[in-house]
Amino acid sequence: MITVDWPTYVQLLGLVQNSIIAAAVLGVLGGLIGVFVMQRDMAFAVHGISELSFAGAAAALLLGVNVVAGSLVGSLIAAALIGVLGARARDRNSIIGVLMPFGLGLGILFLALYPGRSGNKFGLLTGQIISVDIPQLGLLITISTLVLAVLLVIWRPLTFDSLDPEVAHARGVPGRALSLVFMVLLGLAVAVSVQVIGALLVLALLVTPAAAALRVSASPVLVPVLSMVFGLVSAVGGILLAIGGSLPISPFITTISFAIYLVCRVLGGRRGALARRSRVASTA
């Protein structure tokens, strides 16, 4: 896998340290927002948003404007459409199902028209963080930090609305407004992740870490913490493994993230058995 010697590797590490910082922030963000993606059952929405984000980025590439900005516009349009038209789960899935191929098709059209390097084209679908330049990295980190900050402020009401909507609304938690705000945050998170891991693989950062964490815990503190750690390990680990070789980063990220999920599934099965046993013990 690693085809370079250690001194060269350290040198490379220095060159990509900005990418590593960005990946770390994205890993944390993906892990945290993923908890809500799972709670609100929106994994499919993440996929749908990412395809429109890809279309936006491809359009930006074709027009010669900022790719991150294009990706953001595509994401936010998709998130707003899904949020406004898809309040109910069934409506939402059909809207996503309609938007997704349209977005992907548009993106492919723009890329076909784009005369530039093909590496850029492929990168949007499968990841390209190494090729993101410094100002764009700064933008990614700024957006991620902003999303994290808003997420922390709305954390409790959003949890209440996600897990116990009926009582939350009786308590005056503004469910509709929260779900629209969440869609915008999700749109931003997806746009940022598309830059790192590519539109097709966004789920590996926004869903897999949270799904893994939910396998081993039901604690509202431990689940986000674990999910964050899993996201971080996947994103940063993927870069660290990839830079020594000639393979792209994304497969490393998706594989680490998947491996963590597998381990958690196995541990979760044992935890379930343990919990049942301790339940019997404590009631005895």
Place this chain on the structure above:
Amino acid sequence: MTPSQTSPETSPAPPLSPVLSVRGGALGFGGRTLWRDLDLEIAPGEFLAVLGANGSGKTSLLRAMLGQQRLDAGDVLVDGHPARRGDRAIGYIPQQKIVPPGTPLRGRDLVMLGVNGHRWGPPFSTRADRERVDALLTAVGAQSYADQPLGTLSGGEQQRLRVAQSLAADPSLLLCDEPLMSLDLQHQRGVSELIDRRRRDHGTAVVFVTHDVNPVLDMVDRILYLAHGRFTVGTPDEVLRDDVLSGLYGTSVEVIRTRGRVIVVGAPDEHHHLHGAEEAAS
């Protein structure tokens, strides 16, 4: 559970101000009147059961009390002010629902949502919050399973936690929407006794929407019976009578009392309203 609420409201003096009042309330959907000219006052500590068929406007009435449903006419006042969303004076207990396995919520977390789930800001619970949750869990006898994932708990255990959650802000009015639905008899008893004890000890008024009055029959002070755009309010003995319900439905209805249970027979298109009782009769 602070004692501050008990002293003025459970004193034997006549209740000064009702916890809840509906004045000239009317609501309809699509040209059909659910109820109108509804006047209702509920005193502190009073237990009101709301009966009626599906679609008779029971849940809409609860929603109006929660400030989620605007009436076509009339007012709903809670503690003297118009009903509003997120009123801390109201505790709400929904019916038991299936919790998907893998839901990241333990028993105590459900109660914690009642304590601080509405609060904005960094999601760190204070020591006071945690002590409050412990006190609530103790009050409903749920400590032994407080750390189990919600999805692994029985319906009865979940509803005990729901009672604890609803009491988080020490409400003066408890709104219950079919809280005993799909519980077995023993748990129906346990959960309704918790609610009954709360209103006796703390003077909390209870509005209890149900399709089957039998599990709470000996606790109920008054019944609001909704049917066919009309309603009747009174004590169980005043309402659960052949002539009263026949008048309400406009057809001959028979109320049978047997072994401490009430069975309503012959209510037109009311196949659900005293469902449990009818099953018992058959």
